[in-house]
Amino acid sequence: MIFTLGELSDLLAVELRGDPSLRIDGLASLKNATAGKLSFLSNPRYVNQLASTQASAVILEPALATASPCAQLISSAPYVTYAKASQLFAPESATEAGIHSSACVHPSVVMGEGVRIGPNVVVEEGVRLGAGTVLGAGCSIGARSTLGENCTLFANVSLYHDVHIGDRVVLHSSVVIGADGFGFAFDGRQSIKIAQLGGVQIGNDVEIGAGSTVDRGALDDTVIEHGVKIDNHVQIAHNCVIGEHTIICGCSAIAGSTSIGRYCTIGGGVGIIGHLQITDKVMISAMSLVSQSIPEPGVYSSGTGLLESKEWKRNIVRFRQLDDMAKRLRELEKITPGK
């Protein structure tokens, strides 16, 4: 893909300062850019890399434009402009137009225009696929599930039955949507399976990373609202509700029936236990365990931080004595003159 700077200025709706006929064939960081590349400066940490960049053009704030040694695309939000530019250079899906001859598509399936179905895809009875949706090789779409327009499923995604997905949703390889929630009733001797009769609802503009799972609800649906972005290896249990535009980083797990608000950021490896309510705009730092509802926006953490193991062992022994230490401190305070 090649664009002229003039075309990029138009497509990105930003001001160009420089030669509109310059040809741009890709994006690169300030440090690694070579001639023909477009770069960007959004993090002030990298401002010192600007003067020496070999990029042909750079996206930056108006205030920094004069410091640039090359052409400029002027943006009040350079990182957002870079994101939009990156989409222009993304390679097209290799899934060919139409339905591959090896795909098994039930005759009842309803499809919009331009749907692409790759090799070995299986689409069961009653499925609806919106216009422009692409199913990569080996995907399986369960009975009565629906996908909106312009969704992209990469290879080997598994959707169970009765899963409903909005427009422009991206599901990466090995994602599983609609597997049974983990529900059993213990009869004193063994665990009796609770059939998971709910479904899954996923809004528009959701992206779900490789290997992540969203379980179907026990009775009601599990819900992922518009604009939620979920990284790899994330587990969303049955009957969770994830609010609009929330971000969930890799390897986090949300247990059953927990609701998370809008515009939250859940760090990597976070665990959130079941039946909690997390309000809007909460940030949880990496590998924290959330075991109570969070009614106030803010930043929350848990853990001990990392120590060299020798030092860690010394302190960890004291952690086990902490209650005892607190009592002894209180005792000393009582008997020390002047307290």
Added chain:
Amino acid sequence: MIFTLGELSDLLAVELRGDPSLRIDGLASLKNATAGKLSFLSNPRYVNQLASTQASAVILEPALATASPCAQLISSAPYVTYAKASQLFAPESATEAGIHSSACVHPSVVMGEGVRIGPNVVVEEGVRLGAGTVLGAGCSIGARSTLGENCTLFANVSLYHDVHIGDRVVLHSSVVIGADGFGFAFDGRQSIKIAQLGGVQIGNDVEIGAGSTVDRGALDDTVIEHGVKIDNHVQIAHNCVIGEHTIICGCSAIAGSTSIGRYCTIGGGVGIIGHLQITDKVMISAMSLVSQSIPEPGVYSSGTGLLESKEWKRNIVRFRQLDDMAKRLRELEKITPGK
């Protein structure tokens, strides 16, 4: 699916108080139920929702029957009765009877009656499939592996060779059973692979959630006993033994050669290091790290709990001073008069 209340009373073997001809077309919570739904009351927290439920019938304990505004199914264990009822309303598998024309089944494969094999399934040499077992689209069954009767594998499950699975086992999408255990011998320069020559044995009535993995043994087999229930994203390493009816919640990992007893509950995100012995009836709370054997039943935890990050940072600094604080406290106690 529609049942009359009379039919449900018979099928669930519980007493009906109400009109046996009432038609029930599904299950719902007390709060969300509408006419035609069967609900249940098992958690006393929800007793105040009983009076206003719109359900047509409710499963509950005898003591609460008079408080119900609708027909009742009387059970001494309402949650177990609900579990059994839920199974009656579960939709049937969409995998059609017989062997799909696109499946690759080795001629040596032995099958019981009523086996269903979906599109693009691969079944290698010497496999045995018990009566009524269903293999979803895209599953791969390695050489000489065996499945008992009435197992269900959802789409895109991978079984390696020499994996032995009992009856009524459910494996969700992207489950991998029998991948190589993680074993290498370091020769001072590089890691030499230890071929994993053992297999995997899985008992009856086991369920394993989406994306979970059970590795094959190094020499002996990895063993999952009867009735074990495993949630999504769980890792069972080589040569583990998981005792009967133990529950393992999502994203937990058990390292190699560890044995877990019967009727344990392993919370979500728990890590258990290798070569440990965990006795029966142990509960481990979410995200705990188990680094020693546990010879006594009980409840075990680790971690610091969640704090607002500002407060967490203040305390975490002190955690690193804990050994020093303990020594200073001891010193003060020595010199304080009256101690």
Added chain:
Amino acid sequence: MIFTLGELSDLLAVELRGDPSLRIDGLASLKNATAGKLSFLSNPRYVNQLASTQASAVILEPALATASPCAQLISSAPYVTYAKASQLFAPESATEAGIHSSACVHPSVVMGEGVRIGPNVVVEEGVRLGAGTVLGAGCSIGARSTLGENCTLFANVSLYHDVHIGDRVVLHSSVVIGADGFGFAFDGRQSIKIAQLGGVQIGNDVEIGAGSTVDRGALDDTVIEHGVKIDNHVQIAHNCVIGEHTIICGCSAIAGSTSIGRYCTIGGGVGIIGHLQITDKVMISAMSLVSQSIPEPGVYSSGTGLLESKEWKRNIVRFRQLDDMAKRLRELEKITPGK
């Protein structure tokens, strides 16, 4: 597979003390071995099992040879010799020679000799496959990706486009290489996707466990160097660099742009946040969170250790008071006579 002891002595290049015509049909631990099995003694803990083993031969150090009740293969590194022996007894891949009739291989694909492609495999345009490489059932290889010689991909592996893999690489089932890194620019209202334009480079002799993921880079490539071994459920985010011969245990996650040195050992369930530098020969213990760069080799840990929940609750309350306790201790020290 059956070898004589004489053949094994030659193949493993170790001295045989015993009858070279003895037939060995497998490997077993000292404790479980029966006649016909080869065992090994590498961990001194098991030396007391030597006298009573029923093995026909044992791999051990010269100093222990006289204590053996059976034939001996003498090795200065018995565990390494065991690893090499185990490879001799590994069953062959069931994937048949040639290209299965159900595979979809683009006509532009270039293949070395002896490539084996299983059922339902999809290989897109411009892919190159080195001699002896085996693709298990249901694998998907994206456009322009390359694999070196003698790689093994088990069933249902997903490689995206522009992924470059060296020789003798093993990828287990449900591995996903080259999915989009998790990158978004927030425009104040929603997250704008940053197309991930980099690729993935994987060196020689790398093994990646079931369900693990390695994301493609944002601009530059994500890099896994030679000899790295990665267990199941591991997440390597975009633009990470993992140094040669590093070991990453199950369920660990490395966030974006972090570099890990050579010969490191990352325990299970470890989280490493983004943009860090970890030097060579660092060991991180299980379930630690690494939130700062590590410039010195050594062993590092975090967490509180496991306690019985009652005891844990008492101490965890005090953890929240730790900063307060430290201040009160300092205060007492100031006013205590003799300090």
